[in-house]
Amino acid sequence: MGFERATATLRALIRDERGNVLAMTAVGLPLLIGCAAIAVDTVQWVSAKRELQAAADAAAIAGVYGLVQTGEMDASVDDSVASNPKLDFKRSVSAKRSPAPYGDDPFAVRVQIASPVGMTFTKMFLSRAPTVDVEATATIVENGEFCAFAIGTEDETGLEIDPGANVEMECGMATNASSPKAIVGDGSAAIKADQIVAFGGIEANGIKDSRVRKYGLKQKDPLADRDPPLIPNTGCPNVTINSDAAVKNGGRVALPAGCYGNLLLDGPVTLADGDYIINRGNLLIGPAAEVYCRACTIFLTSEQAATDPWSIGKVQIDSHAKVKLAAPTQGPNAGILIFQDRRSKGAHSQIENIIGGNGFSEFKGLIYFPSETLRVDGERAPDLQCARFIGKRLILNGRVLISKGCSSSNVMNFLGTEVRLIS
Numbered sequence: 001m002g003f004e005r006a007t008a009t010l011r012a013l014i015r016d017e018r019g020n021v022l023a024m025t026a027v028g029l030p031l032l033i034g035c036a037a038i039a040v041d042t043v044q045w046v047s048a049k050r051e052l053q054a055a056a057d058a059a060a061i062a063g064v065y066g067l068v069q070t071g072e073m074d075a076s077v078d079d080s081v082a083s084n085p086k087l088d089f090k091r092s093v094s095a096k097r098s099p100a101p102y103g104d105d106p107f108a109v110r111v112q113i114a115s116p117v118g119m120t121f122t123k124m125f126l127s128r129a130p131t132v133d134v135e136a137t138a139t140i141v142e143n144g145e146f147c148a149f150a151i152g153t154e155d156e157t158g159l160e161i162d163p164g165a166n167v168e169m170e171c172g173m174a175t176n177a178s179s180p181k182a183i184v185g186d187g188s189a190a191i192k193a194d195q196i197v198a199f200g201g202i203e204a205n206g207i208k209d210s211r212v213r214k215y216g217l218k219q220k221d222p223l224a225d226r227d228p229p230l231i232p233n234t235g236c237p238n239v240t241i242n243s244d245a246a247v248k249n250g251g252r253v254a255l256p257a258g259c260y261g262n263l264l265l266d267g268p269v270t271l272a273d274g275d276y277i278i279n280r281g282n283l284l285i286g287p288a289a290e291v292y293c294r295a296c297t298i299f300l301t302s303e304q305a306a307t308d309p310w311s312i313g314k315v316q317i318d319s320h321a322k323v324k325l326a327a328p329t330q331g332p333n334a335g336i337l338i339f340q341d342r343r344s345k346g347a348h349s350q351i352e353n354i355i356g357g358n359g360f361s362e363f364k365g366l367i368y369f370p371s372e373t374l375r376v377d378g379e380r381a382p383d384l385q386c387a388r389f390i391g392k393r394l395i396l397n398g399r400v401l402i403s404k405g406c407s408s409s410n411v412m413n414f415l416g417t418e419v420r421l422i423s
Contacts, residue, residue, distance in 0.1 A: 045132070048117040053134045055084050056113045057421055060138035063095055063109035064419045068140070068217055073097055077111055091115035099137065108139040108422070137423040140217065142415040144195055147402045149219050149414075150175035151370055152392035153199075161185035161204065162397035165378070169193040170404035172416055175200070175394075176218045183214075194404070197416065213418070221390070222414040223368055228301040228341050229277060232259050236279040240264040243288060257296065262313070265289045271296050271325075275333065279303060282313035287320035294326055297333040297365075301341040312344040314372070319356035319380045327365025327412070335412030337365030337387075344371045352395070357382035366390065366412040376400055386411045 059080040066076025077095040081087065092114045102108035112135040147169045150158035158177025161167055163186035172195035175182050185191050185204030195211045196202065202214040236259035243266070253267065257274025266286030271293035280302045285291055302311040315338060317323055327337040340353070353369050356377035364386040367374065374391030378384065378398030386406040404413075 045117060045130075048115070049132050049134065051086055052113055052115055052132050053136070055081060055087055056111050056134045056136040057138075058084075059093070059095070059111040059113070060109050060136040060421065061419050063097075063111060064107055064138050064140060065215075065217075067097070067107055067109065068419075069215070073109055077109070081113070087113075088115045088117075102137070102139065102422075105139050108137060110135060110137040136421060138419055138421050140417055141420045141422070143418050143420060144172055144416050145404055145413045146172040146174060146195070146219070146416045147193075147387075147404075148173040148389045148394055148396075149221075150177060150391055150394040151219065151221050152177055153218070155179045155200075156393070157181050157184050158198070158200075158393055159183045160393070160395045161189045161191055161206070162395065163188045165189040165191075165397050165400065167191045167193070167396050167400045169400075169402040171195075171402065171413070172197065173394075174198065174216075174219045174416055177393075195416065195418075197418070217417050217419065219416055221370060222412075223336075223339070223366075223370070223390070226336075226339070228299040228339060229275065231277065231279050231301070231303040234259065236261050236277065236281075238262045238264075238281065241267050241269050242286075243267040252290075265291055273328070275299065277301065278313050280311045280313065283315045285317040285321050285323060287318040289318070289321040289323065291321065291323045291325070293324070295328040296325065297327060297336050298325075298338045299341070300339070305341050305343040309344045312341050314351060314353045315340075316352075316354045317356045317377075319358065319377050319382075321357055321361065323357045323361045323363070323382070325363055325365070335366055336368065337363065338367045338369075340369045340372060342370045353391070355387075355389075356380070363387040364406070364411060366414075388412055388414070 059077045062080035063073045063077045066072050074095055081093050094112045096110045098105055098108050099110040114131050114133045117130055117132050152158050153176045155178050157179060158175030173193045174197040176199045178200045180201035181203050182198040182200030183202045183204055185206045187205040189206040191204055191206045192208050193210050197213045197216045199218050238261040241253045253269045255269055256272050257276055259277040259279055261279060262281035263278055263283045266288050268290040273295040276296060276298045278300045300313045304311045325337055327335050352373045352375045354375045354377055355367055358380045361382035363384055366388045369391040371392050373393040375395040376389055378400040381399045384400055385403040
């Protein structure tokens with residue numbers, strides 16, 4: 001009887017669906033809880049690794065900047081890691097300069113961080129928390145196209161945007177000035193560029209929609225190895241052309257390439273293709289000028305430059321003038337429109353070099369004043385889309401709109417330097 005009663009009870013349980021559900025729940029609940037625990041721990045692991053990787057990336061970049069600015073890598077890495085309050089205090093951090101395979105790169109920095117991760121469920125079964133290991137390597141790379149450099153290194157303002165200016169560049173602008181006010185822009189100015197980089201500080205309230213880096217890297221002079229041509233022994237006469245001279249020549253004066261002293265243009269002039277060497281003189285373009293050049297390079301230099309930097313002349317183009325100048329598209333001076341001898345060393349810098357023009361004016365090519373101040377005068381909206389500017393100091397006023405996508409080969413683009421992650 002006992003056996004039969006037990007058998008009947010078992011058969012009743014099998015036929016009872018409530019019993020099946022209870023049995024399945026009893027078996028499946030631990031599995032369900034385990035899956036949920038694994039999911040929670042996985043999310044925590046991924047989040048912790050992401051946070052740690054971001055910390056390593058930032059520390060590697062900080063290490064490179066430390067090497068550049070002070071020669072100190074370890075302190076910069078430590079400060080970067082310490083600034084992240086989310087990291088576990090039991091973390092271990094190591095930094096190495098010029099790691100393999102970057103042994104020839106003095107600015108490459110690799111940072112490795114190992115940190116315990118406290119996961120909700122796993123810690124119940126382990127004697128100590130598992131460890132996450134990450135690493136990041138950064139160095140200095142050439143990257144991005146720039147339109148405007150102020151390459152002076154003194155403790156002064158290198159790049160100045162005047163009140164009310166409208167400056168918009170599809171490429172970058174930068175300065176090597178070390179001042180806390182290396183870049184200054186009045187709050188009434190509208191400033192936008194792909195990148196805005198200063199070796200010193202930046203005080204410009206009008207910056208919008210731009211990648212900004214203060215206390216960044218110094219930029220290279222793309223023409224540091226270039227010199228002006230030698231002065232020919234054929235003579236360099238002073239030339240003045242005004243409206244009266246144009247009338248005598250049938251309405252427009254054609255000026256051949258060659259060497260000149262002072263070149264004073266205030267009437268209709270066509271410059272022939274080629275090189276113009278201004279020896280111990282200035283290029284002055286007055287308000288009544290109409291000056292055209294299809295493919296020319298203008299050099300300001302002096303046969304006495306080595307002993308008398310004051311003898312190197314300047315360029316001043318009036319904002320009322322109609323000027324269309326383009327650099328050559330081929331040959332050794334391709335892309336260079338105006339080049340001032342760097343031996344001027346800022347001589348008589350209280351007198352600015354000025355690039356201006358009216359709404360019918362257009363400039364194509366690199367305008368280069370590495371040792372003196374260059375003012376870009378956009379008050380009357382000359383076309384500067386395909387111009388590039390390098391000066392010891394740059395002052396921008398009025399409407400200065402520069403395009404990155406100039407297809408003409410007479411436009412010289414140059415790369416900037418920045419710190420980037422490389423692995």
